[in-house]
Amino acid sequence: MAKETTIEKKQSIVFMGTPEFAVEILKSLHENEIEIKAVITAPDKPAGRGRKINQSAVKIYAEENNLNIMQPSNLKDEEFLSDLKELKADLFVVVAFRMLPEVVWTMPPKGTINLHASLLPNYRGAAPINWAIINGEIKTGVTTFFIEKDIDTGKIIDQESIDIGSDENVGSLYTRLMVLGSDVMLRTVNNIFNNKVNAIEQGTFTESAMNPAPKIFKQDCRVNFDRSVSDTHNFCRGLSPYPAAWVKLTDNDGESSKTMKLFRTKPTSIRVKDNKNILKGENGLLFPCLDFYLEVDEIQIEGKRRMHYKDFLAGNSIENLKIIEN
RNA sequence: CGCGGGGUGGAGCAGUUUGGUAGCUCGACUGGCUCAUAACCAGUAGGUCACCGGUUCAAAUCCGGUCCCCGCAA
Numbered sequence: 235m236a237k238e239t240t241i242e243k244k245q246s247i248v249f250m251g252t253p254e255f256a257v258e259i260l261k262s263l264h265e266n267e268i269e270i271k272a273v274i275t276a277p278d279k280p281a282g283r284g285r286k287i288n289q290s291a292v293k294i295y296a297e298e299n300n301l302n303i304m305q306p307s308n309l310k311d312e313e314f315l316s317d318l319k320e321l322k323a324d325l326f327v328v329v330a331f332r333m334l335p336e337v338v339w340t341m342p343p344k345g346t347i348n349l350h351a352s353l354l355p356n357y358r359g360a361a362p363i364n365w366a367i368i369n370g371e372i373k374t375g376v377t378t379f380f381i382e383k384d385i386d387t388g389k390i391i392d393q394e395s396i397d398i399g400s401d402e403n404v405g406s407l408y409t410r411l412m413v414l415g416s417d418v419m420l421r422t423v424n425n426i427f428n429n430k431v432n433a434i435e436q437g438t439f440t441e442s443a444m445n446p447a448p449k450i451f452k453q454d455c456r457v458n459f460d461r462s463v464s465d466t467h468n469f470c471r472g473l474s475p476y477p478a479a480w481v482k483l484t485d486n487d488g489e490s491s492k493t494m495k496l497f498r499t500k501p502t503s504i505r506v507k508d509n510k511n512i513l514k515g516e517n518g519l520l521f522p523c524l525d526f527y528l529e530v531d532e533i534q535i536e537g538k539r540r541m542h543y544k545d546f547l548a549g550n551s552i553e554n555l556k557i558i559e560n
Numbered sequence: 561c562g563c564g565g566g567g568u569g570g571a572g573c574a575g576u577u578u579g580g581u582a583g584c585u586c587g588a589c590u591g592g593c594u595c596a597u598a599a600c601c602a603g604u605a606g607g608u609c610a611c612c613g614g615u616u617c618a619a620a621u622c623c624g625g626u627c628c629c630c631g632c633a634a
Contacts, residue, residue, distance in 0.1 A: 281634060285562060452632085493631075536631040537565035541572075548586045549573025 245324040245427045248342070250274040254291045255412050256329040259349060261295065262416035263327070268423055270301055271321040274331075277305040310335050325426060327419065328381065339381045344426055346381045348388070349419050351411045352447065353377060353395055355436040358386035359447035363404055363411060368472030369445060370464070372398055374407070376415040378422040380433055389433035392422045401500070403471040450477060457481050459510075459557065463501040463526040470499040470528075478534075481521070482558040483512075485551075491558055496521075497540060498532040512555050518543050519552070 246269035249260050264270055273296040281288040289297075296303050306314040309332065319341060326339065326346035339346035352362035354377040359365075366374040375395035382388035396414055398407060425431045450473070457479050459466060470479040478495040502515065506522040513520040518531035534540040 279634090280562095283562095283630085283633090285634080495631095534630085535565095537629095538572095539630060544586075545572045548571065549584085 244269055245344075246271045246321075247325045247327050247423065248272045248274060248318065248321060248323040249292075249327050249329075250331040250334075251292045251329040252276045252290045252332075253330050255351070255408065255415075256331070257291045257295045258412040259327075259329045259416045259419050260292060262420050263423060264299060264301070266420055268420075271323045272302040272304050272318075274304045274306070274318075276332075277307050309338055325423065327423065329415075329419070333385060334381065336383065347378055347391065347422060347426070348381050348386075349415050350377045350379065350386055351408075351415065353393060354379060354386060354390060355444055357445055357447040360449035362447040363408055364450055364472050365445060365447040366472075367398060367402070367404060367407065368469050370468045372400075374398055374411070376411055376418050378418055379436075387436060389435055391431055391433050392418050392425070394418050401471065403474040403498075405475045452477060455479050457496065457521075459521060459523050459528075461524055463523040463528050466521075466523045466528050467499050467501045470496050470530075474498065484556050484558050485554045493536050495534040495540075496530045496532075497534065498530065500529045500531070502527045502529050510557075512552055512557070514547065514552060519546075521557070 247263070248271050249256075249263065250273075251257070251260060252275055260270075260273065273292060275290045275292040275296070278287050278289050278293070280286065293303060293305070304314070304317065308314070315337065318338070323342050325344040326342050328334065328339075328346060328348045334346070350358075350362065351374070352358075352366060353373070353375045357365055357374070363374070373395055375393060377393045378391045379386075380388040380391065394414055394417075396410060422431075455473050455477055457466060457469060461469075473479045474497050478497065480493045480495045482491050482493050484491040500518070502520065504515070504520065504527045506525065506527055510522040512522075513527070515527070515529050518529040519533070520527040520529055522528075531543050532540065533543060533546060535546070
């Protein structure tokens with residue numbers, strides 16, 4: 235009889251998240267019989283070209299799986315807070331969502347946890363995956379921790395690391411961390427439910443370097459070729475495919491200019507001489523860096539689709555193409 | 561109604577302003593050269609110029625509408 239009562243008191247969570255990365259985690263929890271009382275995600279809003287109404291990736295998944303969806307525009311709204319309290323969830327699970335007000339993350343009895351795509355305390359902030367690659371890290375990972383007032387600083391519950399390939403870009407690492415993250419999160423939730431968690435202060439981890447990982451804006455994605463070829467390569471792959479490193483180019487006299495995104499790059503050992511023109515290499519366009527040329531074989535011009543450099547060269551001349559520096 | 565670029569053989573582009581033969585670079589195919597591959601040479605195929613309507617003797621081109629792709633911005 236005692237067993238029946240524990241079954242009836244099955245523990246539950248509320249999930250909060252917005253993009254695709256969060257979907258994978260939600261999916262793994264849902265498919266592994268974790269009881270999800272509600273899914274909280276960003277409100278539908280006009281976005282993108284033509285300002286069409288867009289739904290978050292998490293909302294789409296939740297809808298398909300008949301989960302209870304809440305989309306408050308204000309997380310401090312009293313009605314929302316009382317609805318949330320009413321759910322009586324034991325734990326809040328947050329992945330790639332907004333910053334929460336204290337009144338929310340202190341609500342559930344077992345606390346509020348977050349999955350972060352780095353080895354905390356390294357790479358705190360909104361863009362940990364990008365920054366790890368940009369800085370040429372050879373290792374990264376995922377961390378689950380209890381949310382506290384300052385962002386990404388709470389007690390660490392679990393952590394798992396993964397190697398970064400030397401030519402790997404964000405697209406592939408993002409996917410791998412998403413998969414790893416869903417395992418770690420599932421394990422974390424189960425451990426919390428079974429009271430098997432021993433969270434550790436981040437202070438005891440601080441032997442590792444602490445790099446920040448702030449949100450990246452388009453403006454920050456412009457390539458600065460006044461650096462070594464390996465730095466430039468790391469920069470490009472750390473932004474590929476999103477938000478993508480770009481260059482401003484002009485033909486002839488600088489009358490018109492176009493931006494070109496650089497998707498796939500490779501450092502060469504061809505030394506840069508005096509004239510800093512873009513050249514045609516064996517396997518891509520060659521952009522001059524401080525020391526060697528960077529070979530780029532997949533690009534996109536504004537208004538055009540992404541294409542292979544050979545396709546670009548079939549209809550465009552490289553002769554008078556110049557990089558605009560400012 | 562956020563701003564802007566674009567849709568032309570399989571790919572990338574020119575041609576549109578000033579209507580009148582469908583063009584360039586690559587790819588494909590065939591043959592040549594070569595010990596051989598790439599290259600190179602010669603030749604061949606492949607397009608209702610996104611779609612619908614209008615103007616005109618004549619529309620890729622001018623006018624009106626629709627669909628689709630993309631950059632910026634959010």
